[in-house]
Structure formats: C-alpha cells, structure tokens
Amino acid sequence: MPLEKTFDAISAENRLYDAWEKAGCFKAGANASRQETFCIMIPPPNVTGALHVGHAxxxxxxxxxxxxxRMRGFDTLWQPGQDHAGIATQLQVEKMLAEQGNVGRRDLGREKFLEKVWEWKGEYGGTIINQLKRLGSSCDWSRNAFTMAGAPGDPRIGHENSPNFHDAVLKVxxxxxxxxxxxxxxxxxNWDPHFETAISDLEVENIEVDGHMWHFKYPLQDGETYTYIEKDEDGNVILEEVRDYISIATTRPETMLGDGAVAVHPDDARYAPIVGxxxxxxxxPKAHRRLIPIITDDYPDPDFGSGAVKITGAHDANDYQVAKRGNIPMYRLMDTRGIMRGDGVAYGDEVAKAQSLASGGAFTEAEVDAINLVPEEYRDLDRFEARKRVVADIDGEGLMIMVEDKPIMQPFGDRSGVVIEPMLTDQWFVDTAKIVGPALDAVRDGRTKIVPESGEKVYYHWLENIEPWCISRQLWWGHQIPVWFDEDGNQYCAASEAEAQAMAGADKTLTRDPDVLDTWFSSGLWPIGTLGWPEHTEALKKYHSTDVLVTGQDIL
Structure with missing residues (x-):
C-alpha cells in the first residue's frame, strides 16, 4: 500500500485513538501482569474549561x-473527570440565557435554572475531554467522573458511569x-457584589489602581483638647500643638459610618492622653453624631499615616481581628449588591442603640447586625456614590485635613471583575484547626513527602496558622447544604428532607438552607468519590491510596 503524499494528522490521530479506546488499552487493569497497582487521579478540570498549556x-x-x-505490567488506573465549577458554570449559563434573550436566573426560579445548567453541561461540558483525547491522554474514559454526579436533575450525560458523588458529599x-x-x-x-456570594481568596485578584487616601478629623467628645507632640528619630520635638481631634486616614470613607472604635498603638506616646x-x-446628621472609644491595639503602625486607625470590623479583614480582640461591635453597612443598606428604622433611633453599645452595653451578633447605621441621605446608594457624598459632606464641614493621590491595592473578583467587599455575613465553616493534625503529622513523620523540600515550610506555615474554611456559597449550581431550619431557627442536618423532618417532628415546618457548598468541598473527595466511596467497592480497595499527585503548589 503506497504512502500518502501528505500526512493528515487529525484523521490519523482520531483513527488511532478510537482504535486504542475500542481495544480497551486505557481501561483500569489493561495489560496488567503483576499484583502491584498504580493510580493517578487527574486534577479535575472545570467543566467550563478548555485546554491550556498548563493542562498540556x-x-x-x-x-x-x-x-x-502500564507497560511494565502494573494494574494501572488514570482516573479522569470534571469539576462542576459552581460559580464559573453558573456564570456561563447566565450569559447564555442573556444572549438568547431568555429571562434571567431569578425569573426562571431555582429548579428551572438548574435544568438549563444540566442542559448546558450535556452540550458543552465535553470540550475539555475531547481536547485531552486529542492530546493523547490515556485515561480510562469509561470511568469519567463528575463532582455533581447523582445530584437532583442529573441526566447522566457525559459521566454515565460516574459514582454517585452527591451522596458522598452529603455523607461527609x-x-x-x-x-x-x-x-x-x-x-x-470576600463578598462579590455581582454574583452576590462569598468567594475564596483564590478567586480574588489584588490589582494596583490609582486611589486616594483621605485624612479626616474625628473631634473629641465635648470639645476636649490635648497636647499633640511629634518627635523625630532622635527624640527632638518637631511639632507641638493643642488639638481637639484625632486624625484618621482611610481609602474607603463610606465605611466610616460603621466604625466601632479608633485604635492606636499602646506605645504611641502622642495619643496616650486621649486613650479611653x-x-x-x-x-x-449633627443631631445624631455617634461617639466611639479610642482604644489601644498592637495592629496600628505608629509610623504609617497618623498612627491612628478607624476600626470597621464588618468591612475590613484587619479591623475584624481588632474588633474580635476588643469586643467591638461590627456594623454591616451594605446589602448583598454592594448598595448601602436601606432597611431598619430611623437613623436617630439606630444611633441611640449603637451609642449604648459604645458605652459598654452588652450585645449579640444578631442585635448588632440588625442595626443600620447608614443615615437616610445615604441609604440605597451605590457604595461608590456614597463615598463621594461622604467626602463632600465632611469637607463641607471643614473636617477634611487633606487627600493624597496614591496607588492602592484593590481586590477584584477574578470572574465578575467588580471590586470585592469584605463583608460580615452568616456562612457555614469547617473548623479546620481541629482536623489538620494528621496532615501535619504525615509530613513530619515522613509518610508524605513534598517535592521540592522547600515546600514543607509553606505547608507547615499554612496548616499551623489555618483559619476556619468558609464552605458555603450563595449560588444555585452546586451541592445544596443538607440543613433544614424550623420557625425558631433550630437546625436539622440530614442527608434527606425526610430524615430532617423525622428529627424535627411532624408538627414542625422546615425550610432548607438555600446555599450550596464551595466546589472544593466536593473536589476534596475526588480520590475516594471517584472510586465509589462511601460504598466499599473493589476499585476503592484496589486503587486507594493513590500514588502520585501531579499538581501546582497553589493546589497543594
């Protein structure tokens, strides 16, 4: 048979790959001639994804x-599959609906919207699978898994033989x-006002932008004064004046409305006379100006700005820590869209409640969250419009010292492109500090090796200083949290509504938590869920634990 003058790579590759698949060359156990097993779990790419050079x-x-x-006779499994990619997939489907002129997600309702997501997954979710095949990847595609397999509405398209991942997630x-x-x-x-959901640190991009640093006067109560003394590095007095205010610098003036205190460093002698x-x-409104205490904390840097920091615990990560240490009320100023709150009673009444707390009154988180400290003139404004008005109003009273034009680091949602708002919200968390011990011991004892060894220091630092993991997302596409609430707010956690109702009693009306789980909660089960856990399958017995992780250090 004569050779063709030109080689058609596409047809040849497809023909050969199809032949390999039909012959079962890539199936688990193919060519096995010895007892040893070898298993790699493919880091599941997003179902929305397309192959890039990193994947290759x-x-x-x-x-x-x-x-x-496989060539040496090991019983080999390279397990493929895809991640349901909660926020990314929901975004793609919402874009598709808009392009087609259909009604939006909220108009469709949750059930109908999820039907559209499953339809989209069936039509477009195989893109990256076909690209991996073109690359020649010898995965056992007959076992292709999906992290939403078995969830309500799953039509089993593209992951026909996948174990029931949904049951595994609920069980855990x-x-x-x-x-x-x-x-x-x-x-x-991290709150994304576009998607109206919490997002992870990995989904936030910190970008340097042109910004401003505003310096304002916070007048002392009843016109009280003190002698402010500034010294150079040698202890020489370079400024001495009587002040009736403390100077505060901020890049986000709209959050001043939620201040719970002003903090200075305990060793900063300039402010010693006014601490407390x-x-x-x-x-x-002048008739309802709120008073807040001046406190000490190690967080303020005496050499940065004025050395005095306003503490807005509900809208800043550092302030949140100070507020927790100092038992300072944390007032939420915005709704889920990044709009200044418009709920609550008259501002004067809300200020009276907050003032009692500033004077040492006892409070609960729920009581503080119900207080809306946004004055009527700023309510229902976009946060950036409110910023302009706050600055103009303070300047109009002669209480703005100066404004600096300077670059600032601004957090943006990596998919929405909008400015992320640190927000105090009700979420579900894993108490990670209670579960990292075995992971630390595995590396310390040498049972798990990190290559290169320099990665161990990062690993230890991360786990030894770990924070609670926020696992809830305010989305519709994902594993819905299996917790139901009765009219009194009592929680009933169960794998099904019937079980939850049995726990609550027939006389209780239950409502399911609308949130879904962070995609990583299900992805974390990938090595066992793909092998059929929680069922005690032969595949689980044979291939777990797996042998190699080929992944980026950000994933590790």
Whole structure:
C-alpha cells in the first residue's frame, strides 16, 4: 500500500485513538501482569474549561507515568473527570440565557435554572475531554467522573458511569456536622457584589489602581483638647500643638459610618492622653453624631499615616481581628449588591442603640447586625456614590485635613471583575484547626513527602496558622447544604428532607438552607468519590491510596 503524499494528522490521530479506546488499552487493569497497582487521579478540570498549556504540561507528566507503569505490567488506573465549577458554570449559563434573550436566573426560579445548567453541561461540558483525547491522554474514559454526579436533575450525560458523588458529599457534611467540625457563624468573607456570594481568596485578584487616601478629623467628645507632640528619630520635638481631634486616614470613607472604635498603638506616646476617651465620627446628621472609644491595639503602625486607625470590623479583614480582640461591635453597612443598606428604622433611633453599645452595653451578633447605621441621605446608594457624598459632606464641614493621590491595592473578583467587599455575613465553616493534625503529622513523620523540600515550610506555615474554611456559597449550581431550619431557627442536618423532618417532628415546618457548598468541598473527595466511596467497592480497595499527585503548589 503506497504512502500518502501528505500526512493528515487529525484523521490519523482520531483513527488511532478510537482504535486504542475500542481495544480497551486505557481501561483500569489493561495489560496488567503483576499484583502491584498504580493510580493517578487527574486534577479535575472545570467543566467550563478548555485546554491550556498548563493542562498540556500537567497531563503529559501524568500520561508518561501512567503509560510507563502500564507497560511494565502494573494494574494501572488514570482516573479522569470534571469539576462542576459552581460559580464559573453558573456564570456561563447566565450569559447564555442573556444572549438568547431568555429571562434571567431569578425569573426562571431555582429548579428551572438548574435544568438549563444540566442542559448546558450535556452540550458543552465535553470540550475539555475531547481536547485531552486529542492530546493523547490515556485515561480510562469509561470511568469519567463528575463532582455533581447523582445530584437532583442529573441526566447522566457525559459521566454515565460516574459514582454517585452527591451522596458522598452529603455523607461527609452530615458526619462532620455531627462531630462538631462544621458550624454556621458570622465571619468576615470576600463578598462579590455581582454574583452576590462569598468567594475564596483564590478567586480574588489584588490589582494596583490609582486611589486616594483621605485624612479626616474625628473631634473629641465635648470639645476636649490635648497636647499633640511629634518627635523625630532622635527624640527632638518637631511639632507641638493643642488639638481637639484625632486624625484618621482611610481609602474607603463610606465605611466610616460603621466604625466601632479608633485604635492606636499602646506605645504611641502622642495619643496616650486621649486613650479611653471618646471621639465623634464626623459624618451624618449633627443631631445624631455617634461617639466611639479610642482604644489601644498592637495592629496600628505608629509610623504609617497618623498612627491612628478607624476600626470597621464588618468591612475590613484587619479591623475584624481588632474588633474580635476588643469586643467591638461590627456594623454591616451594605446589602448583598454592594448598595448601602436601606432597611431598619430611623437613623436617630439606630444611633441611640449603637451609642449604648459604645458605652459598654452588652450585645449579640444578631442585635448588632440588625442595626443600620447608614443615615437616610445615604441609604440605597451605590457604595461608590456614597463615598463621594461622604467626602463632600465632611469637607463641607471643614473636617477634611487633606487627600493624597496614591496607588492602592484593590481586590477584584477574578470572574465578575467588580471590586470585592469584605463583608460580615452568616456562612457555614469547617473548623479546620481541629482536623489538620494528621496532615501535619504525615509530613513530619515522613509518610508524605513534598517535592521540592522547600515546600514543607509553606505547608507547615499554612496548616499551623489555618483559619476556619468558609464552605458555603450563595449560588444555585452546586451541592445544596443538607440543613433544614424550623420557625425558631433550630437546625436539622440530614442527608434527606425526610430524615430532617423525622428529627424535627411532624408538627414542625422546615425550610432548607438555600446555599450550596464551595466546589472544593466536593473536589476534596475526588480520590475516594471517584472510586465509589462511601460504598466499599473493589476499585476503592484496589486503587486507594493513590500514588502520585501531579499538581501546582497553589493546589497543594
């Protein structure tokens, strides 16, 4: 048979790959001639994804290792699959609906919208699978898994043989909840006002932009004065004057409305005479100006700005920590869209409640969250429009010292492109500090090796200083949190509504938590869920634990 004059790579590659698949060359156990097993779990790419050079490099390394072990007779499995990619997939489907002129997600309702997502997944979710095949990846595609397999509405397209991942996810959540490892609480999170959901640190891009630093006067209570003394490095007095205010610098004036205190460093002698005094937030109706205490904390840097920092615990990560240490009320100023709150009673009444707390009154998180400290003239404004008006109003009273034009680091949502708002919200958390011990011990004892060894220091620092993990997202596409509430707010955690109702009693009306789980909660089960856990399958017995992780250090 004569050779063709030109080689058609596309047809040849497709023909050969199809022949390999039909012959079962890549199936688990193919060519096995010895008892040893070798298993790699493909880091599941997003179902919305397309192959990029990172995937090509990563999967080539996995393919080399897999083929090498398969050729030597190992019982080999390279497990493929895709991640349901909660926020990314929801974004793609919402874009599709808009382009087609259909009604939006909220008009469709949750059930109908999820039907559209499953339809989209069936039509477009195989893109990256076909690209990996074109690359020559020798995965066992008959076992292709999906992190939403088995969830309500799953039509089983593209992951026909995938184990029921949904059951595995619910089982782990319920088990961890019952052990006290999962709880619902109010903490500061990265809030995306476009998607109206919490997002992870990895989904935030900090970008340097042109910004401003405003310096304002916070007048002391009843016109009290003190002698402000500034010294140089040698202790020589370079400024001495009588002041009736403390100077505060901020890049976000709209958040002043939620200040709970002003903090200075305990060793900063300039402010020693006024520690424990009260100062006035210089914005809002004059008849209802709010007083807040001047406190000490190690957080303020005496050499940065004025050395005095306003503490707005509900809208800044550092302030949140100071507020927690000092038991300072944290007032939320915005709604889920980044709009200044418009709820609550008259501003004067809200200020009266807050003032009693500033004077030492007892409070609960729920009581503080209900207080809206946005004056009527700023309510229902976009946060950036409110900023302009706050600055103009303070300047109009002669309480603005100066404004600096300077570059600032601004957090943006990596998919929405909008400015992220640190927000104090009710979320579900994993108490990670209680569960990292075995992971630390595994590396310390040498049972798990990190290559290169320099990565160990990062690993230890991360786990030894770990924060609670926010696992809830205010989305519709994902594993819905298996917790139901009765009219009194009592929680019932169960794998099904019937079980939750049995726990609550027939006389209780239950409502399910609308949030879904962070994609990483299900992805974390990838090595066992793909092998059929929680069922005790032969595949689980044979291929777990797996042998190699080929992944980026950000994933590790």
């Amino acid at each position: 490099f990563n999967n080539t390394l996995q393919d080399i290792l897999t083929r090498w072990h 959540f319920v088990d961890m909840y019952q052990k006290g490892l999962i709880y619902r609480g109010k903490r500061l999170v 005094k009260m100062c006035e937030i210089p914005v809002g």
